[in-house]
Amino acid sequence: MSTPFGLDFGNDNSVLAVARNRGIDIVVNEVSNRATPSVVGFGPKNRYLGESGKTKQTSNVKNTVTGLKRIVGLSYEDKDFEQESKYITSKLVKMDDGKVGAQVRLAGEQQTFSGAQLAAMYMDKVKDTVVSETKANISDVCVAVPTWYTEAQRYTIADAARIAGLNPVRIVNDITAAAVSYGVFKTDLPEGEEKPRIVALVDIGHSSYTCSIMAFKKGELKVLGTAFDKHFGGRDFDRAITEHFADEFKGKFKIDIRENPKAYNRVLTASEKLKKVLSANTAAPFNLESVMNDVDVHSQLTREELEELVKPLLERVTEPVTRALAQAGISAEEVDFVELIGGTTRIPTLKTSISEAFGKPLSTTLNQDEAIAKGAAFICAIHSPTLRVRPFKFEDIHPYSVSYSWDKQAEDEDTLEVFTKNSTFPSTKMITLHRTGDFAMEAFYTNKEELPVNVEQKIAKWEISGVELGEGEESVPVKLKLRCDPSGLHIIEEAYTLEDIVVKEEIPLPEDAPEDAVPEFKEVTKTVKKADLTITAHTFAMDSKTLNELTEKENELHAQDKLVFETEDRKNALEEYIYTLRGKLEEEYADFASDAEKTRLKEMLQKAEDWLYDEGYDSIKAKYIAKYEELASLGNLIKGRYQQKQEEKRQALRAKQEASQMADLAAKLAAQRKAEAESKDKKTDAEGDVELD
Incomplete structure (x- = not known):
């Protein structure tokens, strides 16, 4: 799930x-x-x-x-x-x-x-x-x-x-x-x-x-x-502050951050922080070290100055x-x-x-x-x-009116406004057309003058195929289900032909009709679904071939990122192991390795370190793992002895603690028994005393 x-x-x-x-x-x-x-x-x-x-x-x-x-x-x-x-x-x-x-x-x-x-x-x-x-x-x-x-x-x-x-x-x-x-x-x-x-x-x-x-x-x-x-938006405020300081620094510090993308980006980032400070304060300082050419800059800005910088925006x-x-x-x-x-x-x-x-x-x-x-x-x-x-x-609204057209190549092109401006979506409209064969439909924004200049008027095109005329028919009715889906996308969800069929319907008997009255029937003509049509959509959606290719490309890049991360992780693990083991070899592990083992392991650690910072600085994951395991083959042996000794100490300490606890418990029980015996003796003595006249 x-x-x-x-x-x-x-x-x-x-x-x-x-x-x-x-x-x-x-x-x-x-x-x-x-x-x-x-x-x-x-x-x-x-x-x-x-x-x-x-x-x-x-x-x-x-x-x-x-x-x-x-x-x-x-x-x-x-x-x-x-x-x-x-x-x-x-x-x-x-x-x-x-x-x-x-x-x-x-x-x-x-x-x-x-x-x-x-x-x-x-x-x-x-x-x-x-x-x-x-x-x-x-x-x-x-x-x-x-x-x-x-x-x-x-x-x-x-x-x-x-x-x-x-x-x-x-x-x-x-x-x-x-x-x-x-x-x-x-x-x-x-x-x-x-x-x-x-x-x-x-x-x-x-x-x-x-x-x-x-x-x-x-x-x-x-x-x-x-x-x-x-x-x-906020970026317009950030840019206004940055441009203000760019002009100021040019005159004050003789540097032009517009010529250096890295310097400009640093000032832009700092300007964003300054903007946030000015939301809570009326003035704020601005300081950056070594912006470019080893020049440190410093200035300040007030809230009023910022508002003046973005005055056209505020209007x-x-x-x-x-x-x-x-x-x-x-x-x-x-x-x-x-x-x-x-x-x-x-x-x-x-x-x-x-x-x-x-x-x-x-x-x-x-x-x-x-x-x-x-x-x-x-x-x-x-x-x-x-x-x-x-x-x-919840319902959203259409920002623009949308119309559909058909018979684009014919002189008698027809157009119908289907989804009006400010109408709600998701919504569905059913229309019926009479067609003589396969045809195409287009969706487009009705009024081009309402659109922003960068929005294309055409929305989508569909080819409807499978329309067949019966014997003696001049045209066949086609039912189309036009939909603006929940994402605001315009689609033709369904298309099918219709046919008229004659069916018999029972005529309702009057209320006073005898019980043995014979029902009568009449013939009525009904329009029913005849056959589904094939819809071939031409929208802004990516075709399946391109989508699959880009998905494979993304999977490759994802796998490469993962490999680089894991390689860096193994490299860091090797580096950490070298320094950790070298330190412990002089301290905790000193009594658990022979002189020969120490000498050999120190040589191995030095070689691994030299390799890591030379030819192994940019190596592959498998080599880092191999180097780690090579060191661990001896290092873990020594570590195992140390851990065994530590475990023995823990066991001995635990046994000592348990023995002490048992001794304390025995002493406590003995004291309890002694107290009970003394109490019993006192009671017996009291019962044995006889008062004589």
């Missing part, structure tokens, strides 16, 4: 959660952090994923890929590409399919990986983290992604999960996952005919800002409106709020609560602006960093066939 796994796929950090023990638990990583850096790094032998990638980022800046969430499914020609490339230090290139990939050096070779592969590498890492922490089987996952993800990006994330060996049961909007977390764990929500609670969720994370208006009742949630700003704070309220068709006064999530909402000036926009105080009853992951884990649990969860119904 798979334990439900929820992944809040963040731009800077990701949070992992599982549904178990009748609750939702956050999974800590290998260094006990509750959030794992969304980083994929590449080195001379292996990859550095998560925490290790973040640790090595400054020294490995060109081979470290960040911003995975932003480059997944991103087109190289997209206007957002120029914006994203400012934040990513690795080299971004154009892949064969026109999407963005990263060019890095791995194991001494230049290699290129797609956004899907990079996301899969990271998901494979966090899957191992969850398995290691929970000791459970992990296969099903619900991934929380930004509301602004296109259909192409949602398919890419699903493919990345499959490459990592996971089954993506649902791709959910992150703000909706947080709302599910709110709805499930709140105990005071209205019920039945009561007015629903209107809650505005405001999520400002590392790279984007989303505002969603939700209606809550006990056991259900409905999204009323959602708006976003794709380029408003856009209320835009998503205004648009979300307009889409929901309500006023700010009708909102009951405003909940904040996301780390960047801790910045005081943002909190003030949002509070003023709604005209009411803000709430932080949700865990700002973990609410999305917990909601995603709960949603994954809903899809589990073996778990019982608290009933909770």
Whole structure:
């Protein structure tokens, strides 16, 4: 049985959660952090994923890929590409399919990986983290992604999960996952005919800002409106601080950190920490040693100065709020609560602006960093066939209208708007077409002018085959089941032909009919399913051949990482054994080895140490094991004598303690018997005394 796994796929950090023990638990990583850096790094032998990638980022800046969430499914020609490339230090290139990939050096070779592969590498890492922490089987996952993800990006994330060996049961909007977390764990929500609670969720994370208006009742949630700003987040504050100091250091210390990627990254990292300090303090110092050219830098920044640096950004704070309220068709006064999530909402000036926009105080009853992951884990649990969860119904909304067309090559092309803007999903629509043969259908966003300029209007295409005309038929009715599934993906779930058949139906007898009345029948025509049709989908999903190839590639890289880790582990074990055994040979083991054995073992240890730091510095796992076993063949013999002597001492001490305990017990029993005898004698003497007159 798979334990439900929820992944809040963040731009800077990701949070992992599982549904178990009748609750939702956050999974800590290998260094006990509750959030794992969304980083994929590449080195001379292996990859550095998560925490290790973040640790090595400054020294490995060109081979470290960040911003995975932003480059997944991103087109190289997209206007957002120029914006994203400012934040990513690795080299971004154009892949064969026109999407963005990263060019890095791995194991001494230049290699290129797609956004899907990079996301899969990271998901494979966090899957191992969850398995290691929970000791459970992990296969099903619900991934929380930004509301602004296109259909192409949602398919890419699903493919990345499959490459990592996971089954993506649902791709959910992150703000909706947080709302599910709110709805499930709140105990005071209205019920039945009561007015629903209107809650505005405001999520400002590392790279984007989303505002969603939700209606809550006990056991259900409905999204009323959602708006976003794709380029408003904590990283914009970090970049503004870094650019400010870059200008200052150029004049003050005569260094230009923009010319040195490592120096720039160090200042950027320190700027992020400074930003967090300024959330709680009005001013903070800034000091860094040896930034570049052996120059130490120092400065300070006040909260007012920071707000001035990001003034153009702050002017856009209320835009998503205004648009979300307009889409929901309500006023700010009708909102009951405003909940904040996301780390960047801790910045005081943002909190003030949002509070003023709604005209009411803000709430932080949700865990700002973990609410999305917990909601995603709960949603994954809903899809589990073996778990019982608290009933909770939730619906998201279509941000754009979606239409379907057919007879694309014919002059009489037909189009039908199927899923209207702001309608809820998941949803299903049935339509009937009259066809003369096989045909194709396309799904597309109805109004191109409503779309962001980087979103392709076409969504998917399907070829429907197997349509056969009967004798004398000019056309045959075809029933199509069109669906927007829970992940917001548009599919044709079923297609089949219909036929009319004549059946006999019994005519109901009148109430006063005699008991022996003979029933009468009438012939009626019914439309029934005739035959299933074959649906060939052409979506943004990866074809099976490519998916299998990339899965094999990821498995190879995973195995290589594991081998490098195990090799390093055996190398460290050998090094530790050499120094430990050498020290003990002069102390604890000194009386348990002959002079010849000591001389021989010392020579072996010296040779092993020389080999380890010379030709064995970069050897293979098997050689480290062989060297260890060679030393252990004699070292363990001496160790065995020492342990035997220690065991003899322990046995002797135990025997002495037991003898002492037995002696004490015997003495105690003897004293007890003596006391009882004396007591008996006194009683006898008392009974023998006779008083005479």
